[in-house]
Amino acid sequence: MKKHEIDRQAKWLHIKYDGEDRDDECVNELSIYQNADDPELQVVVSNIDFDNISHDNTFALTKEDARVLIEYLRDWLN
Numbered sequence: 561m562k563k564h565e566i567d568r569q570a571k572w573l574h575i576k577y578d579g580e581d582r583d584d585e586c587v588n589e590l591s592i593y594q595n596a597d598d599p600e601l602q603v604v605v606s607n608i609d610f611d612n613i614s615h616d617n618t619f620a621l622t623k624e625d626a627r628v629l630i631e632y633l634r635d636w637l638n
Contacts, residue, residue, distance in 0.1 A: 571595075586610065592621075601626065 565576045571594040578587045589606040600620040607615050621629070 599623070 563578050565574075567574045567576075573592045574589065575591075576587065576589040587608040589604075589608075591604045591606070593602050593604075595602065600622055603619040603621060605617045605619070609615060
């Protein structure tokens with residue numbers, strides 16, 4: 561695996577990185593996906609520990625959350 565990978569497929573976005581030094585230097589992955597009938601985006605953050613066990617945390621983004629996030633990211637990019 562490369563240190564940083566990003567992949568977008570249909571309704572999925574995957575961002576994966578290895579060697580994250582602010583944490584435990586284990587593999588981390590962010591996945592965002594949209595279910596056809598769900599008004600929210602589903603977000604899964606995974607951290608794979610030293611025993612290769614994945615620990616997942618889930619979160620849902622509403623459209624209003626996404627609008628605020630877009631503005632936040634625009635400010636950061638500028």
